[in-house]
Amino acid sequence: LFDQLKCEKVRICYSNRGASGIDGNMATLIGIAQVESETPLVAILGDLTTLVDINSLLMINTVKRPVIIIVINNNKIGF
Numbered sequence: 714l715f716d717q718l719k720c721e722k723v724r725i726c727y728s729n730r731g732a733s734g735i736d737g738n739m740a741t742l743i744g745i746a747q748v749e750s751e752t753p754l755v756a757i758l759g760d761l762t763t764l765v766d767i768n769s770l771l772m773i774n775t776v777k778r779p780v781i782i783i784v785i786n787n788n789k790i791g792f
Contacts, residue, residue: 724752727741727745729741736765736766737766738756738758738762738766739758739762739763739766739767739769739770740766740769740772742754742756742758742780742782743769743770743772743773743775743776746776746777746778746780747775747776747777748777748778749777749778750777750778751778751779752778752779753778753779753780753781754776754778754779754780754781755781755783756780756781756782756783757783757785758782758783758784758785759784759785759787760784760785760786760787760788763782763784
């Protein structure tokens, strides 16, 4: 539902559920951040999503824009 958010200050909103709902989200945000820009990329991830794809953080030094990652501790709700 987040991609349907209407906020005047948000220019572009991406959302990614992954095949199982949790896989590849960190890699997706690293890929989006490869586009050079001064506009920060803010990512909101759940705790299990982050844990499953934590190895993608190894690519964080390749990004070309500011990146802010917010991890929500939702105690793996739904699993």
